[in-house]
Amino acid sequence: MDAYTVSTMMMPRCGGADITNGTNWMSSRKKKHHHRHGSFHTHYSFSNGNLKCTTNHLTYGFLPSTPAEAMNPIANAFQTWASNTHFTFSQAQDYTNANFKVSFERGDHGDGKPFDGHTNPGVANTVAHSFYPTDGRFHYDADNQWSVGAVPGAMDYETVALHEIGHLLGLGHSSVQGAIMWPSINSGVTAHSLYQDDIDGIKAL
Numbered sequence: 001m002d003a004y005t006v007s008t009m010m011m012p013r014c015g016g017a018d019i020t021n022g023t024n025w026m027s028s029r030k031k032k033h034h035h036r037h038g039s040f041h042t043h044y045s046f047s048n049g050n051l052k053c054t055t056n057h058l059t060y061g062f063l064p065s066t067p068a069e070a071m072n073p074i075a076n077a078f079q080t081w082a083s084n085t086h087f088t089f090s091q092a093q094d095y096t097n098a099n100f101k102v103s104f105e106r107g108d109h110g111d112g113k114p115f116d117g118h119t120n121p122g123v124a125n126t127v128a129h130s131f132y133p134t135d136g137r138f139h140y141d142a143d144n145q146w147s148v149g150a151v152p153g154a155m156d157y158e159t160v161a162l163h164e165i166g167h168l169l170g171l172g173h174s175s176v177q178g179a180i181m182w183p184s185i186n187s188g189v190t191a192h193s194l195y196q197d198d199i200d201g202i203k204a205l
Contacts, residue, residue: 057088061095063103069148070140070157074102077161080192081169084199099134100168102161104142117143127155127185130164138164145187152188159191171201 060078062071078089092098108114116125130138140146140160147154162180174181179195 056086057090058099059090059092059097060100060102061092061098063095063101065104065142066102067104067146070104070146073148073156073158074161076192077158077165080162080194081165081202084194085169085202087169098136100136100138100165102138103140105139106142109139111137111139115139115141115143117141128160128164130167132167133170136168138168150188150190155185155187156190159185159189162191162194166198166202169202170205171198174198174201 060074062074075091082088095101106115107117111131113129125144126141127144128138128140138161140157145151145154146157148157150156163185166181171181173183174195174197176182176195176197179197180191181198181201185191
């Protein structure tokens with residue numbers, strides 16, 4: 001329990017589990033890349049199970065609880081994933097028929113993964129979670145502070161959406177710090193592109 005470990009534990013994070021019953025329950029891949037500055041390793045993971053998709057075009061919809069200012073950033077995050085996969089995404093006119101359903105929830109909202117609400121600075125809390133295929137639910141914690149872009153003390157809609165869409169597509173958490181699928185992020189920080197580990201993971205999946 002060194003200072004780095006403690007500070008990492010205190011960061012806001014995704015609600016998806018990394019370890020269950022003492023083991024990493026996700027399939028994982030580790031491979032070595034070489035570039036002009038030396039070599040580095042990637043370590044993405046993805047859910048076990050049948051993730052075969054029968055269509056390349058997927059839709060998303062916003063439940064009425066979604067703030068209007070969040071919609072464009074979330075749409076941008078879907079487009080970023082589209083640019084790095086064979087998938088295309090569009091907003092469904094009726095969210096009830098969408099493959100992915102985005103909403104803002106509070107506390108115990110009926111999915112077995114209650115949110116902990118906004119907590120004091122320096123105390124870890126869950127800011128969002130989503131579910132692996134073919135569930136399609138993507139929930140933000142409405143009790144957190146949210147923003148468009150980097151705002152001190154707030155979480156960026158688009159950055160969090162990039163991470164959670166990775167889960168919607170079947171990716172688990174990455175052990176590469178800096179990757180979009182790394183489980184934690186500080187408030188006031190933005191990341192609007194994918195890391196090589198994220199791209200390698202979705203291509204492998």
